[in-house]
Amino acid sequence: MNTCAPRPIVVAQAASASHCANCDARHRSVCNAISTDDLERLAASAIPKVFAKGQLFIEEGEKAGDFFNVTRGTAKLYKMLPDGRQQITGFASAGHFLGLAVSDTYAFSAEAIEPVELCRFSRSKLRVLLDDFPALEKRLLQTACNELVAAQEQMLLLGRKTARERLASFLSTRIAEAAACGEHGSTISLPMTRAEIADYLGLTIETVSRTFTRFKAEGKITLPSRDEVQICDLDWLNGVASGQDHHAFA
Amino acid sequence: MNTCAPRPIVVAQAASASHCANCDARHRSVCNAISTDDLERLAASAIPKVFAKGQLFIEEGEKAGDFFNVTRGTAKLYKMLPDGRQQITGFASAGHFLGLAVSDTYAFSAEAIEPVELCRFSRSKLRVLLDDFPALEKRLLQTACNELVAAQEQMLLLGRKTARERLASFLSTRIAEAAACGEHGSTISLPMTRAEIADYLGLTIETVSRTFTRFKAEGKITLPSRDEVQICDLDWLNGVASGQDHHAFA
DNA sequence: CGCACACTTGAACCCCCTCAACCCAAGTGG
DNA sequence: CCACTTGGGTTGAGGGGGTTCAAGTGTGCG
Structure with missing residues (x-):
């Protein structure tokens, strides 16, 4: 699902039907689980979007309606305590998939720390894609496992x-x-x-x-x-x- | 894949073909993705095992040949630094699935902190099961997502x-x-x-x-x-x- | 030029760690 | 039955790594 607008940036609706095919981040992301022939299907579900530095595009506790795949730039993922103390749980750059969560609300916030391009998938459309492309689901599981390993390493860092x-x-x-x-x-x-x-x-x-x-x-x-x-x-x-x-x- | 020997404990080979059907932990674990009719298949791949308090059954850095599903007792999952500093990344009790990792070596160690019963799956047999039961894979992805959320919460705790x-x-x-x-x-x-x-x-x-x-x-x-x-x-x-x-x- | 923002540096403090002693319950063995 | 051991837990005193508070130094940009 890593899709990116061809540079120079073209806005969502105007994007070519094969914007996924031209995506620089595709080979780094879960989207490489989709064969070249099926990219049209993928591109039809992925809505490219751009956020400026400082923009919040996922807010902890909000209804989790969408998934995102970063194609350019970097975002910080973080959690906050009521008095403002903040813990950044990771930085998401090109190829990173965001929003994996079973719960119906986001468990963290995400903010662009430099201009970010990403593809947005609605929960429902992603579900259809996952049903049609089992390889995509396998790839997501892999990704989640890798992040889990990274998270454990970070716990060692933070704790000890x-x-x-x-x-x-x-x-x-x-x-x-x-x-x-x-x-x-x-x-x-x-x-x-x-x-x-x-x-x-x-x-x-x-x-x-x-x-x-x-x-x-x-x-x-x-x-x-x-x-x-x-x-x-x-x-x-x-x-x-x-x-x-x-x-x-x- | 949560399978457990009926109490009193019966050793692997002697286990009834339907030990999965009698498993107390089944409904809490990823094994509930398998229909009752298919439990025989599951039971055939799952090898029950028991570990005494203090026994190490996963060692960080070792070749990751097996997956485990805890059916009773509690294990600690941890990482260590060369000088002995230790960070426990979680406690695994009944229903917890262990070993999720893309890498071919374990990223953490696991030790029983009280008597532990679990089911062991070889990497190859799990792969076959995953191919035959897509619902199992979906369930594993869910589990991984939940753990990811918990890990982020723990990072907030450790960091702030x-x-x-x-x-x-x-x-x-x-x-x-x-x-x-x-x-x-x-x-x-x-x-x-x-x-x-x-x-x-x-x-x-x-x-x-x-x-x-x-x-x-x-x-x-x-x-x-x-x-x-x-x-x-x-x-x-x-x-x-x-x-x-x-x-x-x- | 000058404002704003990010970063650096300094000094004092404090929360948690380190080190050490002690308590307590459960074995163990004479 | 009691002395001894062992392992986990508690408590105390002192020290240190990192925080807090505060000032100072760039540096990019209007």
């Missing part, structure tokens, strides 16, 4: 890792994800702010900033710009991320 | 809640689960030790103990025995669990 280990894990994961997408450089771009990193890692913005500074002072990273990090010592980073030498310095 | 809120959330969830199983009392039994509660909530054993003591001193709970908690003020508990009055006392 130090601030240094958390940030190292974060950077390490981002490097690995970039590599999985074919980008093998040692520099990562961070579309999210320090505050969002903090809310993702269960820390405060100040601790994130200080930890970045310390890594830099130790010569393990450089910060070419606000939203870029260059990793100088990847082995060291992975070591810290995996929790080796909890109480060693240097 | 105080020790008081964590313990309150833990007790609140346990009360709700008991109610969902038809037990509507105000007393919960805790099969796990304080250390396991701590490893689940991202705290230390001392903090868990102290927080229990404080709740008791405030008259919100009583501790009839080591492994029982009686909730005196459920509304208060749910309020603390949901993070209201972060900085209020009383």
Whole structure:
């Protein structure tokens, strides 16, 4: 169900019947479970949509009428406590499927942290698609399992890792994800702010900033710009991320 | 796939062909996706097994050859860091399906914290079952989604809640689960030790103990025995669990 | 240029952790 | 029957990692 409007962006109704066929994100998403011949069917159910930075498109507790598949940009998924404390449970970028839930209300909120393109599926249309394409359902199950594994890893991070280990894990994961997408450089771009990193890692913005500074002072990273990090010592980073030498310095 | 040996326990090969039909946990588990007529097929693939308290039956990193469905008792699922720090990601009791993973190695370990009965499925046999019973796959997807929602809730707890809120959330969830199983009392039994509660909530054993003591001193709970908690003020508990009055006392 | 916003840095504090002692109930064996 | 052990739990004192509060430093953009 990963469908994306061809660039330059064309609005929903005007989209070509085969917008799924031209989708950059298709091969990364659950939509690759649909054969090329059936893409028309898929495209007919998927409504492309665009959200600007800062726009909320899923709100925790609201009626869960739609599913989404991100095709471009990044969104943050988060839960909040009544007094404003926020926990980001993940960042969704191209290929990410959102809204998987049995309950009839969303369990989390989603907000674009940079311009986001995505495809919207109504609950009912998705159900029909799932019935017609069993492979799609298999693929969704796979996706859900992968997210479950990631969630468990994040629980380990939040429950037991130090601030240094958390940030190292974060950077390490981002490097690995970039590599999985074919980008093998040692520099990562961070579309999210320090505050969002903090809310993702269960820390405060100040601790994130200080930890970045310390890594830099130790010569393990450089910060070419606000939203870029260059990793100088990847082995060291992975070591810290995996929790080796909890109480060693240097 | 929830199958359980009729009590008294009968060992695998000797199990009746319809052990699934007599399984207490069937209606709570994914096995309820299989019609009564097809239970024989299910029972043929499910191998009942028993583990004593303390036995490890899934080891993180090992080859993931089997899936399990708990039919009795409780197991802890956890991940560990090289220096021994442990994070329990969940407790699996009757009806819980284990091993969902795309990767070919387990992402977590599982250990019985009280005597556990479960059914084992080989990867290959489960695949055949899934192909033959699409409803089973649908059910598994549902289960995975529910666990994902629970995992997100746990991330909020680990990342943003105080020790008081964590313990309150833990007790609140346990009360709700008991109610969902038809037990509507105000007393919960805790099969796990304080250390396991701590490893689940991202705290230390001392903090868990102290927080229990404080709740008791405030008259919100009583501790009839080591492994029982009686909730005196459920509304208060749910309020603390949901993070209201972060900085209020009383 | 100057405002707004994101980020950094510093100092004081506090919640929870660490370390250590102690309690208590259930075995175990002489 | 009681001394001893063992494992889980509680309680206390002190310390530290991260938070809180507050000020300062860029930096992009109208």
